[in-house]
Amino acid sequence: MAGRNxxxxxxxxxxxxxxxxxxxxxxxxxxxxxxxxxxxYYLLRYIRRRGACTSTELxxxxxxxxxxxxxxxxxxxxxxxLRRDRDERDRRVVVLSLTEQGEAxxxxxxxxxxxxxxxxxxxxxxxxxxxxxxxxxxxxxxLQEVEEAx
Amino acid sequence: MAGRNxxxxxxxxxxxxxxxxxxxxxxxxxxxxxxxxxxxYYLLRYIRRRGACTSTELxxxxxxxxxxxxxxxxxxxxxxxLRRDRDERDRRVVVLSLTEQGEAxxxxxxxxxxxxxxxxxxxxxxxxxxxxxxxxxxxxxxLQEVEEAx
DNA sequence: TCCATTTTGTTCAACTGTTGAACTATTAGT
DNA sequence: ACTAATAGTTCAACAGTTGAACAAAATGGA
Numbered sequence: 444m445a446g447r448n449x450x451x452x453x454x455x456x457x458x459x460x461x462x463x464x465x466x467x468x469x470x471x472x473x474x475x476x477x478x479x480x481x482x483x484y485y486l487l488r489y490i491r492r493r494g495a496c497t498s499t500e501l502x503x504x505x506x507x508x509x510x511x512x513x514x515x516x517x518x519x520x521x522x523x524x525l526r527r528d529r530d531e532r533d534r535r536v537v538v539l540s541l542t543e544q545g546e547a548x549x550x551x552x553x554x555x556x557x558x559x560x561x562x563x564x565x566x567x568x569x570x571x572x573x574x575x576x577x578x579x580x581x582x583x584x585x586l587q588e589v590e591e592a593x
Numbered sequence: 594m595a596g597r598n599x600x601x602x603x604x605x606x607x608x609x610x611x612x613x614x615x616x617x618x619x620x621x622x623x624x625x626x627x628x629x630x631x632x633x634y635y636l637l638r639y640i641r642r643r644g645a646c647t648s649t650e651l652x653x654x655x656x657x658x659x660x661x662x663x664x665x666x667x668x669x670x671x672x673x674x675l676r677r678d679r680d681e682r683d684r685r686v687v688v689l690s691l692t693e694q695g696e697a698x699x700x701x702x703x704x705x706x707x708x709x710x711x712x713x714x715x716x717x718x719x720x721x722x723x724x725x726x727x728x729x730x731x732x733x734x735x736l737q738e739v740e741e742a743x
Numbered sequence: 744t745c746c747a748t749t750t751t752g753t754t755c756a757a758c759t760g761t762t763g764a765a766c767t768a769t770t771a772g773t
Numbered sequence: 774a775c776t777a778a779t780a781g782t783t784c785a786a787c788a789g790t791t792g793a794a795c796a797a798a799a800t801g802g803a
Binding site: 448449450452453455456457458459460461462463464465466467468469470473485488489492504505506507556557559560561562563564566567569571572573574575576578579580581582583585586587589590593 | 598599600602603605606607608609610611612613614615616617618619620623635638639642654655656657706707709710711712713714716717719721722723724725726728729730731732733735736737739740743
């Protein structure tokens with residue numbers, strides 16, 4: 444690849460990724476209720492999709508320390524959205540899963556957030572959406588590989 | 594568009610955007626020095642590109658409160674990377690611009706971050722990169738429109 | 744011109760998310 | 774059996790954020 448081209452891509456990517464991150468977070472936050480933060484919404488979504496998971500898995504998945512996960516899950520347990528159970532087969536492990544209340548709240552929040560994302564997505568041609576998301580998913584995968592290679 | 598398709602896209606987009614945000618932030622942070630945070634790096638980059646700007650502009654651009662900008666810029670001024678000057682034509686306005694030291698630090702950080710992003714980008718075909726970034730930029734633009742329409 | 748309104752930015756308390764070191768409890772590997 | 778490694782928590786110290794209250798300056802009608 445031409446060096447000129449690459450540097451331009453890098454610059455454009457860095458600029459736009461920060462913009463989308465900030466603006467996207469602000470919009471999603473507006474779609475949530477006072478009680479639920481942006482990060483809590485995504486964390487609960489992830490746990491729901493996985494059914495149940497551990498602090499270690501969450502920390503690795505999101506690239507944060509385990510103590511950060513403890514702090515976040517504490518708040519979610521306090522709100523009654525998340526359940527902490529000790530794994531009987533390996534008593535070091537804590538199994539995290541949604542409570543019924545948590546399921547209900549996240550479903551409620553989903554309604555607003557989906558409406559928002561749909562409004563955004565609707566402005567793009569279908570093919571562009573599919574292509575974009577596919578590359579985005581590949582990017583998430585590559586980031587994990589690069590992280591693991593350290 | 595088929596409802597089924599849209600909901601699948603929304604779900605995939607929400608999941609992957611959080612992953613990329615978190616993992617990307619973690620990797621960029623590793624490329625920075627102890628003294629500079631992820632957010633500070635992007636903020637300084639933005640101000641450098643604009644030459645100079647105001648708190649109001651930054652707050653609108655990144656979708657945060659002006660008080661958040663004050664707090665961030667305070668830390669950057671304390672470190673000697675950012676300069677605060679009153680606008681002589683409108684004395685309410687504070688003009689933010691990089692100091693020479695700030696320019697030097699951000700150039701230094703750029704070297705590491707560019708190396709990282711290049712490593713990631715190199716794993717994609719050129720055409721996919723260009724297509725992806727173009728849609729990403731369109732997305733940033735749409736998010737701003739949606740924000741403004743509120 | 745005068746005064747109310749708007750705009751720009753700051754301060755403050757309170758909160759979320761994060762790190763990194765020190766710690767406990769449990770398991771795994773010889 | 775004992776040392777290693779693993780899973781998670783606690784804690785102090787930060788960065789980033791909100792929202793309300795505030796000060797200072799500019800604007801715009803009457």
